[in-house]
Amino acid sequence: MQTVLETNTNNRIGFQYFPDTSHYTSSDLDTWLPLLTECGASWLVLTGEASRAIPETFISALMTRGIEPIIHLSLILPDAPSAADLRVLLRAYASWGVKYVILFDRPNSRAGWTNSGWSQANLVESFLDCFLPLANECLNSELNVVFPPLEPGGNYWDISFLRNSLLSMQRRGQKNLLDHLVLSSYTYTYGHPLDWGRGGSERWSGNKPYSTPADSQDQIGFNNAEWLQETARLTCGRDYPIVLLSAGLESAGVPASAAVQQEVVKHLSTLSNPSILAATFPLVSSDGALSEISGLLKHTTPRTASAIPLAVEETAETATPATPAADFPIRHYLLLPAYEWGVSDWHLDVIKPFVRKYQPTVGFSIQEAALAAQVTVIGGVGDFSDDALTSLRSRGCQVERISGDGTTIATQLSER
Numbered sequence: 001m002q003t004v005l006e007t008n009t010n011n012r013i014g015f016q017y018f019p020d021t022s023h024y025t026s027s028d029l030d031t032w033l034p035l036l037t038e039c040g041a042s043w044l045v046l047t048g049e050a051s052r053a054i055p056e057t058f059i060s061a062l063m064t065r066g067i068e069p070i071i072h073l074s075l076i077l078p079d080a081p082s083a084a085d086l087r088v089l090l091r092a093y094a095s096w097g098v099k100y101v102i103l104f105d106r107p108n109s110r111a112g113w114t115n116s117g118w119s120q121a122n123l124v125e126s127f128l129d130c131f132l133p134l135a136n137e138c139l140n141s142e143l144n145v146v147f148p149p150l151e152p153g154g155n156y157w158d159i160s161f162l163r164n165s166l167l168s169m170q171r172r173g174q175k176n177l178l179d180h181l182v183l184s185s186y187t188y189t190y191g192h193p194l195d196w197g198r199g200g201s202e203r204w205s206g207n208k209p210y211s212t213p214a215d216s217q218d219q220i221g222f223n224n225a226e227w228l229q230e231t232a233r234l235t236c237g238r239d240y241p242i243v244l245l246s247a248g249l250e251s252a253g254v255p256a257s258a259a260v261q262q263e264v265v266k267h268l269s270t271l272s273n274p275s276i277l278a279a280t281f282p283l284v285s286s287d288g289a290l291s292e293i294s295g296l297l298k299h300t301t302p303r304t305a306s307a308i309p310l311a312v313e314e315t316a317e318t319a320t321p322a323t324p325a326a327d328f329p330i331r332h333y334l335l336l337p338a339y340e341w342g343v344s345d346w347h348l349d350v351i352k353p354f355v356r357k358y359q360p361t362v363g364f365s366i367q368e369a370a371l372a373a374q375v376t377v378i379g380g381v382g383d384f385s386d387d388a389l390t391s392l393r394s395r396g397c398q399v400e401r402i403s404g405d406g407t408t409i410a411t412q413l414s415e416r
Contacts, residue, residue: 040298
């Protein structure tokens, strides 16, 4: 089982994609992938469904740009599929490089259940009866399980729901799951300032479920994750990695004011808390247009990884790579071949260590590559002609070709 927090710890900023499954076409990629890259996204939460997988081409394209997908299976309780029903889907995601899956959504709220399901006597145990088989199937598929985000406050007090869930998992002997669990939290502000509830129950000790004294503060605000983490620490004796969702919103689907959004972006862009795995903002507004938050991130959190140059043979002139000239908006481009039948899976596989190390812009367009100061070309003359590479060099691009079979390419890339 892989260890959580093993990727993208240098950049925790990400987005939540459309809340449906209708935007996974190649044209959607063409529209949103450049914007995600420009905004510096390292994570993207994708809404999935039990009956079919998000296309592999969509997921692979994200990963070649250094964007880690988080699949959110927002299943309705208690009518969730069985572990056997999801096995093929989960293993497919794992084989494509996905590492994180969120199971369910707001199980402490009526919205997460059917009417008859919500009326059950022991809600936490009913939830776990559905959650645990799927969670363990995720572990068996080498996927990290993300405990579902809870409605802050909620119809069933979120802090109590999490505590009772963790205690029940302990009673049920779910040590392996508890050792690999990831938490998630909705970071709605609910109109409170960003420091609302900071310090958790240790600071605001007078709180009880559904009863917050007038001189006190609670977890129903931007710092909800701190209260959840504190609950996990008191219950299980440890902190868990946690994914922040819906940053910059006042409540579900409702953006905070522009001033508050700027505060949120500034705060999360300089985040140093090692427990925060990812902090995600809505990519689009309710009408499907690019959200204002995305625009703020575009201007305040440039992708620092793109400034890491490709290691080249050092000489007195190249030991310290120069900053690209103004006419090269891209520092380093990894150019891959595309065929009539699609993109080669083994090309995508062999470049992963290189992409993780240097995080170049990855693409299939020689015209786009011409915008880069440094171009690494994967493929022989049958993929990209010598004349094409000469054309790149004539523009001032530094070009290196890497060709051969999968093993040869992998070896050459590992030596860079």
